[in-house]
Amino acid sequence: MAFTAMVGARIRRREDPRLITGRATYVDDVKLVGLCYAAFVRSPYGHAKILRVDTAKAKAHPGVFAAYSGADAQAAGLKGSMPVAHKMGDALKAPPHYPQAVSEVRFVGEPVAVVVANDAYAARDAAELVEVTYEELPCAIDLRKAAAGPPYVHADLGTNVAFDILFTLGDAKSAFSSADVIVKQTLVNQRLAPTPIEPRSMVADWDPGMRSLTLHTSTQIPHLVRTQLSVVLGLEETRVRVIAPEVGGGFGAKLNVYAEEAIVAWLSMQLERPVKYTETRSECFQAMIHGRDQIQDLEIAARKDGTILGIRGKILANLGAYHQLLTPVIPQLTVLMAPGCYKIPNIDLQLQGVFTNMMATDAYRGAGRPEATYLIERLVDLVARELKMDPAEIRRKNFIKESEFPYTTATGLTYDSGRYESTMDTALQVADYKGLRAEQEAARKSGRYIGIGLSTYVEVCGMGPSAAMPAAGWDSATVRVEPTGSVTVLTGISPHGQGEETTFAQLVSDELGVPIDSVNVIHGDTDKVQYGVGTFGSRGTAIGGSALKLAIETIQAKAIKIAAHMWEVDPADVEYRNGQIVVKGVPSKTMSTAEAGFLAFMGDKLPPGLEPGLDATRRFEPPNFVYPFGTHVCVVEVDPKTGHVTVLKYFAVDDCGPQLNPMIVEGQIHGGIAQGMAQALYEEVVYDENGQILTGSLLDYAVPHADQLPHFELSSTQTPTTVNPLGMKGVGEAGTIGSTPAVVNAVVDALAPFGVKHIDMPLRPEKLWAAMQRNGGAK
């Protein structure tokens, strides 16, 4: 067979035929015999005591099997509390989080009662018949007030501050006292809703004879859901099977263990019938995790020449009413990445995590790092403005130089590699930065307001070394060469759009010299796949792909022994070359992996002591995170009469290392930029002072449409990381992390003639118009 390099090729995704023909199976497509449907009664109040829940009328409704209040469910055995993963010990206040509210509700949308009926319409009708009497309590909504005092979300804690950490690194006090310039700025990083187009959906099926539970759920982490649910429900973990079939987008929001999953599983156990629950979009806005939501009061100190000396300030992170799986961990990533790609030796930041009467925040694409990149990239621009320096030049002045890697930041992270300056230069060249500045100058003279924004980012991903993670950070892969030479891959990651059924097959095809169509990549079923941690934190390829590489190497080593025995040569003289087993220096002597696999299956011609079969399971424990980086350049025009922003051009140069499939890498970056730009310009979750969510539907929450986004012009540089055997870094979140500050910097730059130095996101026209009016309006 001719050897064809698949790695690096833009081959079409093998996932797609089922997706484009409507034959894929998402959770809501799963139908089981005897299936019944759950509907939830959710709190209409941000904070209230539950005085009475009457399910009698609901139970009497035709087709209804059962209805439970939180207290009923708890009395009937649903006693567990929902999990939060952390290693903070007593430094974290973690009040109980029951799947259904028992005596008090703490956010709009918290489950209060659940009804199960023989069809989804009947369940919704019956849920309407549940009568709940509440006594309203005061809400903690304003983040600053909630941090300062009552009302308390959890009264018995006597505070809303769940954790309070001081990061004092270097000597910020001296840095600030010796600075030529200090810029103060408050940055609000608004609350966002991840909004995968597929809402949460789950089907639980309890087998009373086997005492085993199968849960189909739309998740990024099937094994972690299995582990956590077995604890919450008090089941043997071996009796729980979690299946993540086709998953319609996650973006971090499905990196969680949700109350509804526990309740629906428990209902199936109670009723001994399969139970399905698919949330409505309105429920999704209320009860799927949100992201971001920080207020950052910051100061940055610099010398006259632009050298940044230090950052200090206080960050308030809005946690919402309860911890979800990773709620307290996310804002800590913000502090760790605050120095960005610059040498900033002195950091003095206080981080407070604060409970409020809102849905929990947790991992949303970027998860703590977009807040960091926005922080540093806005501050750097503000210093440049103060010193009248070009934004590119102040960055150049402070970059960690290529010769300085590995570089340990003040916050204790070690960046293994980076080429920040040359990547920025590539971006400036691609964008024709000088030309853009000239264009901007000319436009201003004719009353047009064009702005150019830069973002030079580095992000931490490939989550991550187990020692630095709230739970295991490794991942796994099994490779099996079947008797006929087909190759089965079982991966512990759980792709939901990232395309590893294709990219992993590309890697196997090259390394083992098998046709790509003979490789089958299986994921997302805890009964099929060895334990894996899942897909999040841009770890799929960096960690899961590295585990696959290790498994391939183990297969190759065994195949070499088999071939050497057949050829009666020393295994040391045999190697893999271009996917074939060859004798060194004798190119005519070859054996394919398939032939070795067949010999391993037959078992009668193996070297003494070698086990039959050609398969391997390996796990990759990363020694460090990976640090993708890049430069984004955004060009906008602001209409001075309306404040409307048009993105004229968008350039991104990203470095995620070598690429298995550039087409898929670009797709990740496109989507990432879109979400980052959406934060800059459009999206914001809004609660009123009573805890009502005002952006509770897609009519009110501004997920951008096709005509609200521009064409993205992408380029890449490829700097391999040293921390894994593929040299590959993550790319799932880089676009989101890099883009938001580029857009905001561009808009602020456009409004510079009006004296505007900062506007908080989202940059809606009315805010921009008002900012221009405050400074004399259109000139």
Add this chain to the structure above:
Amino acid sequence: MSNIEITVNGRRHAADVDARLLLVHFLRENLDLTGTHVGCDTSSCGACTVLMDGKSVKSCTVFAVQADGSSITTIEGIGNAAKLHPMQESFWASHGLQCGYCTPGMIMSAIDLLQRNANPTDDEIRKALAGNLCRCTGYENIVKAIRAAAAATATTAARPQAVKEEIRTPEVV
């Protein structure tokens, strides 16, 4: 209950349905045509887009009884893995999808667009997709896919034929 008769992907179906049954639920639950997805409850996301008498509609905003007597085409009806519709082919070739959840609705809207405007500009494509949300692709490759499909259709001038829904055959009264 109302008696309705709807032709779906070339096959006639008669059923007694609740007046409030949404067309999308009729397709998904009664006919097991689960390629048409539901992504919202405000007619905003377009994941449920199908063709009704040749024109795109959001099937979450049509009652099954309103579709009585009409002809519906769903994603399952335009092509299959062995014989893809040019728009399906183009979404595949252009990497116009990631998680795939919005994709059936996107493809149906795109087909509707090219029926109305055989050679749209990128701006026209973006405006025509205003009723369909995608969270994965930033729309870049969806626009590319539709542009490529328009070019391919222009060169072959072949109109797609409806492919009969073969695998899951619901009861026909």
